[in-house]
Each structure stands twice: as structure tokens, then as C-alpha cells.
Amino acid sequence: xxxxxxxxxxxxxxxxxxxxxxxxxxxxxxxxxxxxxxxxxxxxxxxxxxxxxxxxxxxxxxxxxxxxxxxxxxxxxxxxxxxxxxxxxxxxxxxxxxxxxxxxxxxxxxxxxxxxxxxxxxxxxxxxxxxxxxxxxxxxxxxxxxxxxxxxxxxxxxxxxxxxxxxxxxxxxxxxxxxxxxxxxxxxxxxxxxxxxxxxxxxxxxxxxxxxxxxxxxxxxxxxxxxxxxxxxxxxxxxxxxxxxxxxxxxxxxxxxxxxxxxxxxxxxxxxxxxxxxxxxxxxxxxxxxxxxxxxxxxxxxxxxxxxxxxxxxxxxxxxxxxxxxxxxxxxxxxxxxxxxxxxxxx
Amino acid sequence: xxxxxxxxxxxxxxxxxxxxxxxxxxxxxxxxxxxxxxxxxxxxxxxxxxxxxxxxxxxxxxxxxxxxxxxxxxxxxxxxxxxxxxxxxxxxxxxxxxxxxxxxxxxxxxxxxxxxxxxxxxxxxxxxxxxxxxxxxxxxxxxxxxxxxxxxxxxxxxxxxxxxxxxxxxxxxxxxxxxxxxxxxxxxxxxxxxxxxxxxxxxxxxxxxxxxxxxxxxxxxxxxxxxxx
Numbered sequence: 001x002x003x004x005x006x007x008x009x010x011x012x013x014x015x016x017x018x019x020x021x022x023x024x025x026x027x028x029x030x031x032x033x034x035x036x037x038x039x040x041x042x043x044x045x046x047x048x049x050x051x052x053x054x055x056x057x058x059x060x061x062x063x064x065x066x067x068x069x070x071x072x073x074x075x076x077x078x079x080x081x082x083x084x085x086x087x088x089x090x091x092x093x094x095x096x097x098x099x100x101x102x103x104x105x106x107x108x109x110x111x112x113x114x115x116x117x118x119x120x121x122x123x124x125x126x127x128x129x130x131x132x133x134x135x136x137x138x139x140x141x142x143x144x145x146x147x148x149x150x151x152x153x154x155x156x157x158x159x160x161x162x163x164x165x166x167x168x169x170x171x172x173x174x175x176x177x178x179x180x181x182x183x184x185x186x187x188x189x190x191x192x193x194x195x196x197x198x199x200x201x202x203x204x205x206x207x208x209x210x211x212x213x214x215x216x217x218x219x220x221x222x223x224x225x226x227x228x229x230x231x232x233x234x235x236x237x238x239x240x241x242x243x244x245x246x247x248x249x250x251x252x253x254x255x256x257x258x259x260x261x262x263x264x265x266x267x268x269x270x271x272x273x274x275x276x277x278x279x280x281x282x283x284x285x286x287x288x289x290x291x292x293x294x295x296x297x298x299x300x301x302x303x304x305x306x307x308x309x310x311x312x313x314x315x316x317x318x319x320x321x322x323x324x325x326x327x328x329x330x331x332x333x334x335x336x337x338x339x340x341x342x343x344x345x346x347x
Numbered sequence: 348x349x350x351x352x353x354x355x356x357x358x359x360x361x362x363x364x365x366x367x368x369x370x371x372x373x374x375x376x377x378x379x380x381x382x383x384x385x386x387x388x389x390x391x392x393x394x395x396x397x398x399x400x401x402x403x404x405x406x407x408x409x410x411x412x413x414x415x416x417x418x419x420x421x422x423x424x425x426x427x428x429x430x431x432x433x434x435x436x437x438x439x440x441x442x443x444x445x446x447x448x449x450x451x452x453x454x455x456x457x458x459x460x461x462x463x464x465x466x467x468x469x470x471x472x473x474x475x476x477x478x479x480x481x482x483x484x485x486x487x488x489x490x491x492x493x494x495x496x497x498x499x500x501x502x503x504x505x506x507x508x509x510x511x512x513x514x515x516x517x518x519x520x521x522x523x524x525x526x527x528x529x530x531x532x533x534x535x536x537x538x539x540x541x542x543x544x545x546x547x548x549x550x551x552x553x554x555x556x557x558x559x560x561x562x563x564x565x566x567x568x569x570x571x572x573x574x575x576x
Contacts, residue, residue, distance in 0.1 A: 211455075214451055214454065214455050215458060218444050218455050221444045221446055221447075224406070224426075224442075225438070225442045225443075225444070227425075227427050227430075228404065228426060228430060228438070229455060229456045229488065229491075230430035230458075230459035230460075230492055231427055231458070231459060232425075232427050233427065
């Protein structure tokens, strides 16, 4: 019981916005509303919302990595893509085996974390300058995109699964557990994305308020200081990088379970930039801000895309510029500050 | 009566060399520091004092020579491992985590320490860490790692004479707690206040070594360093 209370007080710690009772009441109401939504929402809305929520773990991962860890990465798209492809290859090849999709999930996330840990090992143990890391991670995403784009043709197959080149990999089975299929328009997938989003948020909030989380923030604020307190900074950075990648991998798996399809553009320039925009616009120093901005901006981008053209990219870019000029800390975080200031000055 | 372990110095530096570009900041330097010593390193600008500290703490790797701490060669060890072995550098400038509260800073600093020898609590008691100034917090961060060898890089930089005197008192008390302390300092008033062993560095080498009186009586030292004042 005391352990449970300890966890609760830690989740509510000060390394994120939203600490009062009012926040947690609102959080509980929204969470219950999301869980209860299938009772009255149509399949169309469920599917759309699931598509937005799919990306939240990836955004949260970048929030941890960049906002708390101080490492800007364009590599989330690469890990999203690796995970989606690996899941597709494993689940499709084993499609007749029971538990294929669970094996697929495990393989996808494991592969993602291993690639991230290897990449991170060379970057962080090699003490690559902080400003080079965004470039290296962007290159990682673009190389993977370019590589996958040329895998058209029958010779590019693993087992009986075609990689598909720029047309992408089709026919990826949705996650299936027993009789329950987590397909694109299913209540099951919708609820799975809601759970992934809520647990991702709460789990990371627990993490950033733990001792580990404080040291991660310490590394961000002063690498050398933290090293001089006896911490293996490189190992911590690799850990955080791999954790963020694992979350992007979770998004990748949920995405292919939703759409049964993935193509190389999921690792392209636009895809690599989007998580950075979600995180910067919401406010990278806050997990709740990034959760909100990921859903809101994904919704905005999709609404714009429906109208056709490449407006979405333009408007996302403009939004990023405007945020950096007027709300460098992020919109949600800045609004929260304004509100707190107003409340302090209120009689 | 002293056992061989006690006779062995806590820190031994042999032939330590570090060049930046063509300049040998530290040049085949030899130094031995006994456990419990409180020693000041003085010398003109560019004598290699700060470079020596960066080599001892592992921020820079030497080009040649070796560093032996408690009988173990630590020349190749990364900085964080040296901290865990008991060597801690207090930065010249205050480098606490400004976004975090003092208590949170100390929690991070204690993270790699098992158990406690009570020195942090002692220091907090002596300094009365009220949080009005960040300066004591810096030394507390260093002490929280429970060092056996504490490297103080210009602890009085930017201090008033009163603050300098208080800091000197604190360093003497700290030494009384059994911590071995090396101090790089320009302020001769501070060095005189501490009045223990003094090592003079010049062109990256040990120029003179002795008690405060011996050093102040040394004509060559007066010429290259003290005479400047």
C-alpha cells in the first residue's frame, strides 16, 4: 500500500506540468471518456482517433530524449519504420503460426532497441558533439528510406514477404491475440492505442520523476558536472536513446496493425521532422504538452491533407517557425506559465 | 610506526605530460601527495595548475606519464570512474543544476555513493546551506560524492576578503575531517591562511616544494611568482 502511494506521489512529481488535484481529476475524466468512447463513437471516428493516438508513444519518446535528455533526434522515424517493417516481415511470414503477431511485436521492438543501442553506443561513447547528433539521426532516417525505396522487385524478399520498394509492404496482418483482432477500424485497436498512450504517458512521468529521471535532466543541463558526480553519462544517454527508439517502435507496430501497410516515406524527411515539430510546438519540457500536441497536430495534418496538395508540410513548418519565434518553450508550456502568472497576480 | 600502505602516498604522479598544440602545459611532472595532506598549488599563469587538475580528474588524457591513486594506476580511467574511486574536482565556477532545487542537486550527487561517512551532513551544518548563494552548494555537491582526494580549483575566485577568510577556515576544517585536499590558488592571503604544504609549478613542472615558510623564503620563487605581487 505504501509502495503504491509512493508511486502515486512520484508520478505527480514536479518534472512535468499538471500537479494539482484538478489536473488529475481532469486527467481521469479524459481517460475514462477515451475508454468509454467506443460506446457512442462510430467506427470512422474510432479509426481516426486510433490513427492519431498511434503516434503518441513516438512523440513521448522524443520528449524524453530531447526535452528531458537534451538530445535532439530526427531518428524517431527510422525506428518507427524499422519496427513496422520487422513486424511486417515476422508476422506475415509466420501468419499461420499461433501467436505470430506477438512474436512480431517482440521482434520489432527488440530490433528497434538493438539498432538504437548500437547507433547510440557509437554516438555517445564516441562523444560526438551535441549539434552533430541531429544530423546523424536525420541521415540514419534518410539512409533507411533510400535503402528501402530501392527494394522493389522479387529478389528483395525475406521469407515469402516482399519488401516492396517505394510502393511499400502490403498485406501486413493486424495484431491478433486469440480471437481478438486489432484491425484498423476495430474497438480493440482503438483501446490498445488509448492504453499505449496513457501508460506511455504515466510510465514516462514516473520515470522522469525518479532518480534516473533527475540524472537525465542533470545530463541535459551539464554533462561534465554529471560525469564529475560519478555518472556514466554515455551509458545513460544510450539508455534514454534506446528507450525513445523503443517507444517509436511501439508506434510503428501500432501503425502497421492499423493500416496493414508501411512504405519508405514513413522514414523520409517529412516523417522524420514531424515528431520534432510535435515536441517543439507542444513544449519539449513537458510530457503532457507533447501528448496533447502530438494528437492535435496529427489531427491538423490529416485535416489539411484531406484538402489535398502539400499544404500540410507548409503549415507544419510555419507552425514550427512561429512557435520558435513566439513560444520558444512550446505553446502548451507557455500557456501554462501565463495562466500560473495570472493566477498568482489575481487578488 | 607506519605500515607500508601508510607510507605509500595517496596520489602519485609520474612524468605526467600534456601538450596543447606546441605548448607543453604540463611537462614531465612528478608529484606525491600523502593521505590527509592539505596542499596548495601555486604558480604564475600558464604554469599548468589547471591542466594538472584536468588530468587528475580525467577531463583530459595525458600524452605521457601516469597517475597512481591508492596504489592503482588510474591514468586510463574515465572521469566518472575516478569519482567513484574517490577523486572529486570542485569546479572553479559554480556548476549546480540551476533548474533543480538544492536538495535535488544533492540527491543526484549522492546517487553513486553507498552509505555515508557523514561529511556532507557535517558540511551542511558548518555552511548552513540556506540556499541564498549557490557557492556553498558547489562544494557540497563535491562532498556528496564522498571523495578521499578533493581538488579545489581556485575556491576563492571572485570572493571578498571576508569570504576568502571564511573559505580558508572551512577548507582547514574540511582537512580536519580526514579528506586529502589539493588547492589551486592565486590568492596568497588564502594560501598563507591555510599555511600548509605548498607546491610551486612553473612551465608545467614542479619548481619548488615545501612548507609555506620555505617557499616564501625561496628567492627563485619570489622572483618568478611572489615578486609579481
